[in-house]
Amino acid sequence: MRTAYSVENVRAAERAAMARLPEGALMQRAAAGLAAACAGLLPRVYGARVVLLVGPGDNGGDALYAGARLARRGAAVTAVPADPGRVHPGGLAALRAAGGRLSAAVPDRADLVVDGLLGIGGQGGLRPAAAALAERIPPGAPVVAVDLPSGVDADTGEVAGAAVRADTTVTFGAYKTGLLVDPGAALAGEVRLVDIGLDPAALGTPAAAALEDADLPTLLPRPGAASDKYSRGVVGVVAGSAQYPGAAVLAVAGALRGGAGAVRYVGPAHEEVLARYPETLVGRGRVQAWVVGPGLGGDRAAEAAQALAEPVPVLVDADGLRGLDPAVLRARTAPTLLTPHAGEAAALLGVPRADVESGRLAAVRELAGRFGAVVLLKGSTTLVCDGRGPVRVNPTGTPWLATAGSGDVLSGLAGSLLAAGLPAADAASAAAYLHGLAAGRAAAGAPLLAQEVAAALPAAWRAVQGS
Numbered sequence: 001m002r003t004a005y006s007v008e009n010v011r012a013a014e015r016a017a018m019a020r021l022p023e024g025a026l027m028q029r030a031a032a033g034l035a036a037a038c039a040g041l042l043p044r045v046y047g048a049r050v051v052l053l054v055g056p057g058d059n060g061g062d063a064l065y066a067g068a069r070l071a072r073r074g075a076a077v078t079a080v081p082a083d084p085g086r087v088h089p090g091g092l093a094a095l096r097a098a099g100g101r102l103s104a105a106v107p108d109r110a111d112l113v114v115d116g117l118l119g120i121g122g123q124g125g126l127r128p129a130a131a132a133l134a135e136r137i138p139p140g141a142p143v144v145a146v147d148l149p150s151g152v153d154a155d156t157g158e159v160a161g162a163a164v165r166a167d168t169t170v171t172f173g174a175y176k177t178g179l180l181v182d183p184g185a186a187l188a189g190e191v192r193l194v195d196i197g198l199d200p201a202a203l204g205t206p207a208a209a210a211l212e213d214a215d216l217p218t219l220l221p222r223p224g225a226a227s228d229k230y231s232r233g234v235v236g237v238v239a240g241s242a243q244y245p246g247a248a249v250l251a252v253a254g255a256l257r258g259g260a261g262a263v264r265y266v267g268p269a270h271e272e273v274l275a276r277y278p279e280t281l282v283g284r285g286r287v288q289a290w291v292v293g294p295g296l297g298g299d300r301a302a303e304a305a306q307a308l309a310e311p312v313p314v315l316v317d318a319d320g321l322r323g324l325d326p327a328v329l330r331a332r333t334a335p336t337l338l339t340p341h342a343g344e345a346a347a348l349l350g351v352p353r354a355d356v357e358s359g360r361l362a363a364v365r366e367l368a369g370r371f372g373a374v375v376l377l378k379g380s381t382t383l384v385c386d387g388r389g390p391v392r393v394n395p396t397g398t399p400w401l402a403t404a405g406s407g408d409v410l411s412g413l414a415g416s417l418l419a420a421g422l423p424a425a426d427a428a429s430a431a432a433y434l435h436g437l438a439a440g441r442a443a444a445g446a447p448l449l450a451q452e453v454a455a456a457l458p459a460a461w462r463a464v465q466g467s
Ligand SMILES: NC(=O)C1=CN([C@@H]2O[C@H](COP(=O)(O)OP(=O)(O)OC[C@H]3O[C@@H](n4cnc5c(N)ncnc54)[C@H](O)[C@@H]3O)[C@@H](O)[C@H]2O)[C@@H](O)CC1
Pocket: 014, 015, 018, 026, 027, 028, 030, 055, 056, 057, 058, 059, 060, 062, 117, 118, 119, 120, 121, 122, 123, 124, 125, 126, 127, 130, 146, 147, 148, 172, 196
């Protein structure tokens, strides 16, 4: 699991480390890691034109000390301060001593630009002086962000105004949440973690966590010698309508590949479902989890209410999410998993869709708290929040997934994992992980059909089991 921490926790761990280390040691470690990463990105350090964008705080200090190291190896290093009156004094002296120079303007050409404008001390989007420097980054020059892309909120990934777009981010001590969640994640590029010797215990509880391949085998169900189809779990799928019969087929496709022993379909599209998947049971009956909502069409609160009245885990998606009553969900004894996209989340919260898209982390936390449910918020970074532990950030996927019906496959898959007995947050995050992995493999750089995501699930499952 890749874990990320709040600024507050990172600062506490830094204070603890500083108390036992000589003054400036942490910054030197950060600068050494940053300089090594920059050197690795240059074909040749000697003679390379390196431009440092330098903010007023320690983030600028890191950039200056790293620049000094590169200058000592023969790079032509130019530092451009956002505020010439506020530049890290030690870092500036080191750069000068190494032969680096200071400039008021961003040079027109650079082999590498180092964004040291703002780190975890940044508040809001870049202010005008810093934004003006970011705008002058020479087109095509690779950008390395120091700790995080300047202008990105370290705790949320939110961007309130101008921000730097980096190709690589070199972050120190621990991942920050904003590096994992869009829009921040998209601006960070490839993220590299430099160990500066923070004590993991001093970092406390992570704010966010992303599964990795190696986490999946312990989460995914595996039948034992004594298993039968009922002990593996039966998942019921309430989906589809005359208008959207395909949603039923796709949700069943996801459910059949999710590890439950049987899939039971309830709805008007049974002919379509059976034609495609004769292994499906049809009609109401006992289940270990329900999936309600894909392609129901219209206001179908009654279907959701019927499932929610049963004491088994229930996943509510799409049309089933309309008019959900928080009090009903809060009164449930079994887990509830809601899987909205940004538009559905906005409707549940009563806010504009843009608010959810720009503040995904806040939205998923608010939904989980308000509805007393585990919430999987779909989109460019899918988030899973159970209202207690770290928010799970899904690292797999591809924008090709933005295609009709792919969410139906996801809800079937997650429901199947619920029926197999996974806790709701694990079912949701494992489903999102496999779904994204399958989609990435199936798309392979070309448009993707939702049914191909379902068809690619077994290979994705095998791939993580072998990890
Ligand atoms: N604390 C430590 O021990 C270490 C800190 N390190 C570096 O220090 C950074 C944090 O340094 P600071 O706490 O000095 O904070 P920053 O360097 O992130 O920024 C601080 C200053 O920027 C200005 N500022 C804030 N928001 C702004 C905005 N939107 N536009 C323009 N200016 C703005 C404020 O005047 C603020 O004081 C980390 O991100 C990391 O790069 C590393 O050297 C590792 C060790």
